Amino acid sequence: MRILVMGADGYLGWPTCMYFSQRGHEVIGVDNYFRRHAAREQNCEALFPNPNLNQRAIAWKDNTGKTITIHIGDVSNYNFLRDIFETYRPEAAIHYAEQPSAPYSMIDYERAAFTVKNNLMSTLNLVYAAHEFAPECHIIKLGTMGEYGTPNIDIEEGWIDIEHKGKKDRFLFPRQAGSLYHTTKIMDTDLLWFYVRTWGLRVTDLMQGPVYGISTDEADLDPRMMPNFHYDEIFGTVLNRFLVQAVVGYPLTVYGKGNQIRGYLNINDTMQCVYLSAMQPAKSGELRIFNQVVELFSVNQLAERVKAVGDKLGFTVDIASVNNPRIEKEEHYYNPTFTKLLSLGLKPHYLTDDVLETMLKSVEQYKDNVNKDAISIGITWR
Amino acid sequence: MRILVMGADGYLGWPTCMYFSQRGHEVIGVDNYFRRHAAREQNCEALFPNPNLNQRAIAWKDNTGKTITIHIGDVSNYNFLRDIFETYRPEAAIHYAEQPSAPYSMIDYERAAFTVKNNLMSTLNLVYAAHEFAPECHIIKLGTMGEYGTPNIDIEEGWIDIEHKGKKDRFLFPRQAGSLYHTTKIMDTDLLWFYVRTWGLRVTDLMQGPVYGISTDEADLDPRMMPNFHYDEIFGTVLNRFLVQAVVGYPLTVYGKGNQIRGYLNINDTMQCVYLSAMQPAKSGELRIFNQVVELFSVNQLAERVKAVGDKLGFTVDIASVNNPRIEKEEHYYNPTFTKLLSLGLKPHYLTDDVLETMLKSVEQYKDNVNKDAISIGITWR
Numbered sequence: 001m002r003i004l005v006m007g008a009d010g011y012l013g014w015p016t017c018m019y020f021s022q023r024g025h026e027v028i029g030v031d032n033y034f035r036r037h038a039a040r041e042q043n044c045e046a047l048f049p050n051p052n053l054n055q056r057a058i059a060w061k062d063n064t065g066k067t068i069t070i071h072i073g074d075v076s077n078y079n080f081l082r083d084i085f086e087t088y089r090p091e092a093a094i095h096y097a098e099q100p101s102a103p104y105s106m107i108d109y110e111r112a113a114f115t116v117k118n119n120l121m122s123t124l125n126l127v128y129a130a131h132e133f134a135p136e137c138h139i140i141k142l143g144t145m146g147e148y149g150t151p152n153i154d155i156e157e158g159w160i161d162i163e164h165k166g167k168k169d170r171f172l173f174p175r176q177a178g179s180l181y182h183t184t185k186i187m188d189t190d191l192l193w194f195y196v197r198t199w200g201l202r203v204t205d206l207m208q209g210p211v212y213g214i215s216t217d218e219a220d221l222d223p224r225m226m227p228n229f230h231y232d233e234i235f236g237t238v239l240n241r242f243l244v245q246a247v248v249g250y251p252l253t254v255y256g257k258g259n260q261i262r263g264y265l266n267i268n269d270t271m272q273c274v275y276l277s278a279m280q281p282a283k284s285g286e287l288r289i290f291n292q293v294v295e296l297f298s299v300n301q302l303a304e305r306v307k308a309v310g311d312k313l314g315f316t317v318d319i320a321s322v323n324n325p326r327i328e329k330e331e332h333y334y335n336p337t338f339t340k341l342l343s344l345g346l347k348p349h350y351l352t353d354d355v356l357e358t359m360l361k362s363v364e365q366y367k368d369n370v371n372k373d374a375i376s377i378g379i380t381w382r
Numbered sequence: 383m384r385i386l387v388m389g390a391d392g393y394l395g396w397p398t399c400m401y402f403s404q405r406g407h408e409v410i411g412v413d414n415y416f417r418r419h420a421a422r423e424q425n426c427e428a429l430f431p432n433p434n435l436n437q438r439a440i441a442w443k444d445n446t447g448k449t450i451t452i453h454i455g456d457v458s459n460y461n462f463l464r465d466i467f468e469t470y471r472p473e474a475a476i477h478y479a480e481q482p483s484a485p486y487s488m489i490d491y492e493r494a495a496f497t498v499k500n501n502l503m504s505t506l507n508l509v510y511a512a513h514e515f516a517p518e519c520h521i522i523k524l525g526t527m528g529e530y531g532t533p534n535i536d537i538e539e540g541w542i543d544i545e546h547k548g549k550k551d552r553f554l555f556p557r558q559a560g561s562l563y564h565t566t567k568i569m570d571t572d573l574l575w576f577y578v579r580t581w582g583l584r585v586t587d588l589m590q591g592p593v594y595g596i597s598t599d600e601a602d603l604d605p606r607m608m609p610n611f612h613y614d615e616i617f618g619t620v621l622n623r624f625l626v627q628a629v630v631g632y633p634l635t636v637y638g639k640g641n642q643i644r645g646y647l648n649i650n651d652t653m654q655c656v657y658l659s660a661m662q663p664a665k666s667g668e669l670r671i672f673n674q675v676v677e678l679f680s681v682n683q684l685a686e687r688v689k690a691v692g693d694k695l696g697f698t699v700d701i702a703s704v705n706n707p708r709i710e711k712e713e714h715y716y717n718p719t720f721t722k723l724l725s726l727g728l729k730p731h732y733l734t735d736d737v738l739e740t741m742l743k744s745v746e747q748y749k750d751n752v753n754k755d756a757i758s759i760g761i762t763w764r
Contacts, residue, residue: 194558
């Protein structure tokens with residue numbers, strides 16, 4: 001299968017390129033290095049340097065003999081993406097090419113405006129390019145569980161049947177997000193759902209929870225091929241942040257009461273979920289939505305797990321509640337459904353103590369690189 | 383009260399400026415003439431020439447001695463809107479400044495991209511400017527009944543209580559629109575709802591149906607102050623189109639089966655609804671949503687009403703079903719609630735035969751101006 005990976009330089013984008021290439025697919029990766037530039041600008045660069053995308057593709061070829069084709073450019077520029085579609089006519093397009101950080105979207109007007117324009121235009125451009133050059137292309141869009149927020153009813157997988165005053169219909173499950181970034185993902189869904197109905201696009205929307213992990217079978221072949229790893233307030237997901245904090249003796253920063261519950265998954269499960277979705281595509285005119293998580297934790301539970309394993313390894317791990325910079329419920333009901341990807345064949349990697357230990361040891365190798373100033377930058381929602 | 387009208391040159395914007403000014407309020411009107419430029423570009427200019435906005439404000443001063451302050455600029459440019467907010471710190475901002483046409487949004491990529499950028503950035507800019515310079519400013523946002531689409535359940539006013547698996551919560555009423563333009567209005571609602579929760583903005587979202595009419599008490603004072611009036615496929619609302627078609631002997635173009643039901647209102651009722659909303663504002667942290675229609679008609683009913691009155695006046699009115707250029711249900715359930723604006727004090731103007739007769743006679747004065755090519759331009763959703 002010919003696969004386009006948009007956002008191929010990212011934490012998930014690059015491992016995805018390798019995962020598909022390893023399994024015999026033709027992979028075209030595109031990226032504009034936004035995240036690298038933003039991380040430098042905000043003084044929160046990754047834990048270790050990653051070679052640029054062209055260099056990573058060379059490392060991949062060195063190790064496997066396989067080719068990943070790279071184009072550097074901005075998918076929010078339609079001319080660039082149209083040329084890619086016209087040249088390659090991909091059978092599937094995996095769309096990671098969005099400004100991915102909630103705190104970044106809340107810094108100031110410039111970053112807010114960038115987030116809206118980048119995320120919406122990248123999605124609109126994908127819709128148009130697919131319609132124009134590859135109408136059968138299966139669009140695999142990374143959404144987020146954060147689109148649902150924390151409603152007081154069970155969260156279904158994307159859709160809900162509503163009976164109201166004696167009549168029934170089926171709708172997108174209600175969405176109400178906790179940041180501008182998450183809100184742009186809701187808007188993406190609105191946009192895709194319109195064009196699925198109007199133009200018969202094939203779309204899978206993966207409502208992903210926070211991802212953790214640093215190792216995949218392919219990345220482990222060569223240090224040049226490791227995923228970029230962020231532990232900062234802006235681009236670091238919570239568990240990855242805690243791992244770095246544990247290693248350098250920075251108290252784990254729990255926001256507020258720490259009873260915020262979310263669904264999490266290992267980076268290896270993201271690979272599986274995206275791959276399973278691509279191999280069993282949505283039908284023409286179908287917006288298929290999967291909740292992409294494998295287990296639930298509160299922030300306090302994550303902190304306690306990291307502390308227990310970290311202490312055992314000889315780190316001195318403290319936990320500190322800090323004023324919550326976000327506006328969110330710190331106590332809430334949370335009961336999401338997540339069975340559809342299991343039905344497609346997902347074999348989950350759970351967060352065992354062994355997994356935590358392996359991750360802590362990996363991170364420890366880079367402890368001298370840690371910039372403690374990046375852990376608490378001080379961005380607030382107010 | 384100090385009122386900012388964004389999109390002050392529009393069909394509703396200009397009459398709104400006069401309506402508030404007449405009632406003693408300080409009015410600042412801004413516009414970038416997008417609609418005039420687009421109408422010229424698409425060869426579908428208004429039925430009669432309207433003086434530019436500065437000239438209209440001079441006419442208003444001539445007739446009433448009152449001042450409407452005009453600034454020409456683009457509210458999707460944050461520097462422009464920020465300066466307006468910093469200078470005037472309005473107590474209410476009425477946001478009409480969007481690309482308002484469903485067919486325009488479906489022409490091609492360029493117009494689609496413009497619609498997304500213009501509509502989303504104008505709303506984001508308003509949110510930021512209000513937050514920065516006038517946090518108590520009441521934002522009155524024109525939404526559309528089209529955001530709801532045609533669901534098989536009764537349409538409530540913006541919100542719905544859902545009971546699901548034994549638990550309850552309240553959500554935005556499900557939205558699924560029939561064009562990209564309407565979809566950007568859904569995205570506006572998503573954006574406003576996020577910032578209402580996060581920053582405590584005051585917002586009223588008016589879910590308006592198609593508006594008809596050409597006359598308001600203020601516009602009738604002087605022909606220079608008439609609203610711009612479009613009868614074309616792109617910028618003309620359906621009843622206004624039918625009136626012009628009746629007068630020039632162009633068969634009324636009913637899309638498909640014509641059983642599409644919508645809620646309609648007279649331009650005078652738009653004035654009342656916006657005014658009542660401004661005088662009884664939303665609370666801080668409240669997203670208040672009103673369905674702004676006063677009666678329901680199918681397209682066939684509208685066509686038959688226009689034919690009956692038109693024939694009586696001596697026009698020869700035919701009705702012709704044309705292939706539906708849109709993708710929409712031509713037979714559907716439709717039962718929207720619209721009581722909240724009545725509770726605020728709205729006194730509806732219904733579509734009587736007298737109203738139709740008056741409108742037909744007004745339009746007849748300009749029949750020599752009609753460009754029949756603009757009635758069916760041939761934009762399709764496919």
